[in-house]
Amino acid sequence: MRKIYLWFALLATVTVANAQLNTVDIKSFEDLKSYFKQDESKQIIISGHRGGMMPGYPENSIEAFEKTLSIIPSFFEIDPQLTKDSVLILMHDDTFNRTTNFQGKVKDYTYTQIKNARLKDREGNLTNFKIPTLKEALDWSQGKTIFQLDNKGVPYATYVKFLKENPYPNVVLGLRKDEEVAYYAKHLDHVLFMKPFHTMNDVKSFEKLNVPFNRMIAWIGGEVKQEQKEMITYLRSKGVMIMIAIAPTTDKLKTDLERARGYIQHLITRPDIIETDYPSQFINR
Template sequence: MYRVLDESNPAIKTGRAPRRSNRGKQSEWRIAALLLFFLPVLLFAQSPHTVSLPNADSLAAYLRWTPDRTPLLSAHRGGPEPGYPENALETFEHSLAYAPCLIECDVRKTADSVLVMMHDETVDRTTTGTGRVEDLTFNEIRSLHLVDNEGVETPYRVPTFAEVLHWAKGRAVLTVDVKWPVAPEEIIRAIRGWEAEGHAVVITYNAESAATYHRLAPELVLSVSVRQLDDITRLREAGVNLGRVIAFVGVGEPEPALYEVLHHLGIRAILGTMGNLDRKAAARGVQVYEGLLERGADILATDTVPLAVQASKQPRRSIRIQVGM
């Protein structure tokens, strides 16, 4: 909650605080001492893990593969949990309490051409309303409440893409899944308009789409689909800059040779664990994720951030990654 300053307060008008009695000063010293004692505990409990990158070059460098790279997590659809619905700002913030996750999110367009965060073609599953996103106005969608994956209504609303780009600055890296019929030009305009090149990765699903984004916005970092070695050849032939990509290798482990080639090119591999691999880890334990990382995965795209974070070798303190200009 934000509080409006009371302009009748003389301290606000003059810039000087009114005089206080000695008794008041003693009370303030006691309060200050208590705050100093409890402040580290409060900060540890409330501080999220954050990543702050100033531009696209810094983002590309952060996501490049190196032999000493730290494994990363991608919170699929933002990392929904009970009480935290998918594609909600509050859920994104909740996921950062576990680790400096990449935040995977989905963009669709309303009937009045507002870009909003929604995975499905309809609002039926994830909100208190019904109807196709493209048939509803933004005001109609904004009036709905989001529901979590158990179908429980929450107080949260559908955010716009602009709100998410603004929220992520200085906090997190987004991986943006663009749903049809949103055009590349619309996504690029929003990212550039919010100066989000340093914290927004655009997901593409084939070499043609990757080439289109690269041609229109060569500064952007892209997530490209690489299921086999031939996909790398297609990206090269399409003119995609392989120095500004991360590679999604699917929802099952690829051949070891694919990891080897990607790493030789300095490209991080994203393995989608949502679905079968997450269920396997839930049944057998965190060692499932540890094995995936040891065999070559660099980023785990997961629906179970709290469990996967135990394998990502992230320190258990609050992480704030900041890269200067």
């Protein structure tokens, strides 16, 4: 049985410069599929939503990724968006207002115009960290971690062009609909896909696409529900990992104690992957 340890507080005092990174080294698509092949003997994988969030480390920043990896192995959900001149950068909102010292919409700026913008951390404190491009983030990630790319309105063809020109082995595309899976499966042969599966009807609909299960990760919601047991058992029999995302729910609880209790309950239900704003508060051994 997997042993699971939960650490809280003081973790942000670890300095990246003096810490050895906990890495996940993916060298090929086969490595990627193997890493995400469901197996009860594997530890629960902790994924950092928007790269993880700690004081002083802005979301969707290379510095936040590195900080998290100084504490725990993780992969990261990130948010690419297009600038006015079609450069893919990491930015969750469609404006710069909340997370930088710039104002206005991402699509209204060229990359040159925002190149020297400074990022804010979750508390709104301005840092010296800059907005990374998707390519800069992926170049940095080689031999270190995996990125799940959320789609903030990036055209399908743009992702296909980028990922064909830059065939990184450590990319998962976060999708929402079967039609997206069908499109990307047709045009890209070296990425995995994550999409929602809530009921067996979703599974049956997906099976009509004739996309191999070994290219899929199943997001089932914010918790493991009893009524999903049949679906979960079936997906796991196909080697598919089950992921829950708790950023909108448990991560929003007010106190450390409330969140700790919530995290423990999620761990007891044993999903294969937990996506959280606070990956540094989970340590798997």
